[in-house]
Amino acid sequence: MLKGIAASSGIAIGRAYKLQQPTIVLREDKGDTQEELALFERAITKTISDIEKVKARAAVSLSEDELAIFDAHLMMANDPELKAQIEDAIKNGENADRATKSVSDNMIAMFEGMGNEYFKERAADVKDVSYRLLCNILGLTIPDLGAIDEEVIVVAEDLTPSDTAQLNKQYCLGFATQIGGRTSHSAIMARSLEIPAIVGVKGIMDEVKDGDLLILDALDGKVILGPSDDEVKEYSAKRETFLKDREALKVLVDQKTVTVDGHEVDIAGNIGTPKDVEGVLNNGGEAVGLYRTEFLYMDSENDFPSEDEQFEAYKAVLEGMKGKKVVVRTLDIGGDKRLKYFTFPEEMNPFLGYRAIRLCLDRKDIFRAQLRALLRASVYGKLAIMFPMIATINEFKEAKGVFEEEKAKLISEGVKVSDEIEVGMMVEIPSSAVLADKFAEYADFFSIGTNDLIQYSMAADRMSEKVSYLYQPLNPSLLRLIKMAIDGAHKHGKWCGMCGEMAGDTLAAPVLLGLGLDEFSMSATSILPARKMVNSLSKKEMEELANEALEKETMEEVVELVKARLA
Numbered sequence: 403m404l405k406g407i408a409a410s411s412g413i414a415i416g417r418a419y420k421l422q423q424p425t426i427v428l429r430e431d432k433g434d435t436q437e438e439l440a441l442f443e444r445a446i447t448k449t450i451s452d453i454e455k456v457k458a459r460a461a462v463s464l465s466e467d468e469l470a471i472f473d474a475h476l477m478m479a480n481d482p483e484l485k486a487q488i489e490d491a492i493k494n495g496e497n498a499d500r501a502t503k504s505v506s507d508n509m510i511a512m513f514e515g516m517g518n519e520y521f522k523e524r525a526a527d528v529k530d531v532s533y534r535l536l537c538n539i540l541g542l543t544i545p546d547l548g549a550i551d552e553e554v555i556v557v558a559e560d561l562t563p564s565d566t567a568q569l570n571k572q573y574c575l576g577f578a579t580q581i582g583g584r585t586s587h588s589a590i591m592a593r594s595l596e597i598p599a600i601v602g603v604k605g606i607m608d609e610v611k612d613g614d615l616l617i618l619d620a621l622d623g624k625v626i627l628g629p630s631d632d633e634v635k636e637y638s639a640k641r642e643t644f645l646k647d648r649e650a651l652k653v654l655v656d657q658k659t660v661t662v663d664g665h666e667v668d669i670a671g672n673i674g675t676p677k678d679v680e681g682v683l684n685n686g687g688e689a690v691g692l693y694r695t696e697f698l699y700m701d702s703e704n705d706f707p708s709e710d711e712q713f714e715a716y717k718a719v720l721e722g723m724k725g726k727k728v729v730v731r732t733l734d735i736g737g738d739k740r741l742k743y744f745t746f747p748e749e750m751n752p753f754l755g756y757r758a759i760r761l762c763l764d765r766k767d768i769f770r771a772q773l774r775a776l777l778r779a780s781v782y783g784k785l786a787i788m789f790p791m792i793a794t795i796n797e798f799k800e801a802k803g804v805f806e807e808e809k810a811k812l813i814s815e816g817v818k819v820s821d822e823i824e825v826g827m828m829v830e831i832p833s834s835a836v837l838a839d840k841f842a843e844y845a846d847f848f849s850i851g852t853n854d855l856i857q858y859s860m861a862a863d864r865m866s867e868k869v870s871y872l873y874q875p876l877n878p879s880l881l882r883l884i885k886m887a888i889d890g891a892h893k894h895g896k897w898c899g900m901c902g903e904m905a906g907d908t909l910a911a912p913v914l915l916g917l918g919l920d921e922f923s924m925s926a927t928s929i930l931p932a933r934k935m936v937n938s939l940s941k942k943e944m945e946e947l948a949n950e951a952l953e954k955e956t957m958e959e960v961v962e963l964v965k966a967r968l969a
């Protein structure tokens with residue numbers, strides 16, 4: 403059995419489909435010139451037909467815009483200039499693969515050297531197409547996720563956004579990846595596809611062979627290799643129960659979230675891309691409580707996404723939510739979130755270093771482009787924005803000041819912007835929780851980011867397995883910080899939400915309700931179980947429970963208290 407992080411709940415039983423990209427090893431020898439030319443010709447023809455096939459399949463699920471990448475690849479594969487240069491190199495004595503590699507490497511370097519965004523994208527296209535060409539010359543098969551036509555569990559080192567875009571839910575029963583955490587890209591995608599997934603499964607690429615029978619227990623983060631008949635039976639029954647329970651919850655989709663004594667809260671969804679909006683709505687989310695915009699930046703290959711690209715993404719989310727609130731978090735990069743095109747300073751503790759709002763206030767050019775895109779998109783729905791990792795009042799004021807400047811500039815340029823954008827902040831650094839009543843004079847709302855708030859209050863790296871026992875959402879010390887944040891907001895008539903993983907934890911929900919949390923934001927598939935839980939509770943009783951919890955000494959005592967009360 404291998405352990406990982408349950409990233410998207412459910413159970414899958416099936417054969418492994420191991421996604422392994424072939425490694426290119428160039429040949430030392432070569433045939434005669436005519437043979438090499440013919441080999442190259444066949445590879446080009448096959449490459450074009452491969453890309454056409456991938457495009458045709460992807461057309462079912464992707465938009466015109468998203469399909470444009472395949473057109474660019476086709477154009478490159480059909481490019482007479484590229485072809486002529488490779489043929490010349492073959493005629494000059496190189497074999498087909500070495501000729502392809504040297505010509506395309508030159509072309510990539512040339513495009514990359516041109517500096518502008520358009521040419522950088524062309525460099526990425528050449529890379530992609532030449533990889534396909536080389537595989538076809540060398541007789542290597544590129545795995546094609548979209549071509550899977552039998553039920554499998556995908557096992558991979560990691561899955562890129564374009565990999566996940568190709569996954570067909572009908573055949574992909576679930577997936578397990580070697581790297582990634584609960585908030586990694588593949589994890590977020592799995593939740594929006596609503597397929598079971600476990601990420602961060604160390605050793606899975608070594609332990610699993612193509613075709614091995616696996617059980618994915620994504621309720622508990624376990625991958626069972628070569629299960630016995632009894633295990634298969636046991637997990638098939640668990641799977642049935644899980645699916646039945648999930649189906650039964652669907653009656654709650656259009657309902658409000660109200661306690662038995664009439665107290666209403668909002669349950670919202672966390673998203674990473676515009677595509678995730680659908681999952682939030684299908685699961686009855688009342689808002690988007692956290693749009694992690696960093697994925698837009700992490701998906702970008704060669705440079706920061708342009709203001710226009712960002713505008714399109716934000717507009718899509720706002721329109722998709724049809725007037726329901728969307729809380730967009732401004733760029734939260736750094737720590738474990740890196741960009742391919744940006745060099746971070748060397749630091750001993752990147753999580754305590756140059757990241758999120760600190761980086762944005764230092765690099766206002768990057769920050770301003772995002773704020774402008776958001777402001778321009780604001781007329782397409784109900785936008786709220788929040789700044790991540792605010793530690794001091796001055797940081798908040800400075801960030802809000804930049805926002806106001808960009809707003810005034812756009813208005814003077816004649817651009818329409820909404821006048822009702824709420825500007826709030828994440829509470830994820832203890833200093834901001836402790837001083838919440840002061841912050842609330844300036845911020846329109848708070849959203850508590852417990853993933854970071856816990857790591858910073860416990861001084862325990864959220865990426866470290868060794869100290870993961872200190873991830874203690876129900877520790878009374880943390881509950882007291884949360885209470886400070888909520889009370890601080892309420893003192894000034896502001897609302898307080900939570901968008902860290904704790905918000906979707908059904909054991910924590912009763913206490914959070916009692917502490918007065920107004921909005922719970924979580925992954926889409928957690929929304930209905932949370933609503934069911936809140937609908938069964940009394941606000942008044944949960945206030946008493948929360949008061950008792952605040953007086954406990956340990957997390958264990960709080961857990962016991964909550965369990966006893968729920969029973």
Ligand code: PEP
Pocket residue numbers: 585692694734830850851852853854855901902903
């Ligand atoms: C958090 O810290 O709780 C949070 C929601 O932000 P992230 O997980 O993206 O750091």
Ligand code: MG
Pocket residue numbers: 790830851853854
């Ligand atoms: Mg955070």
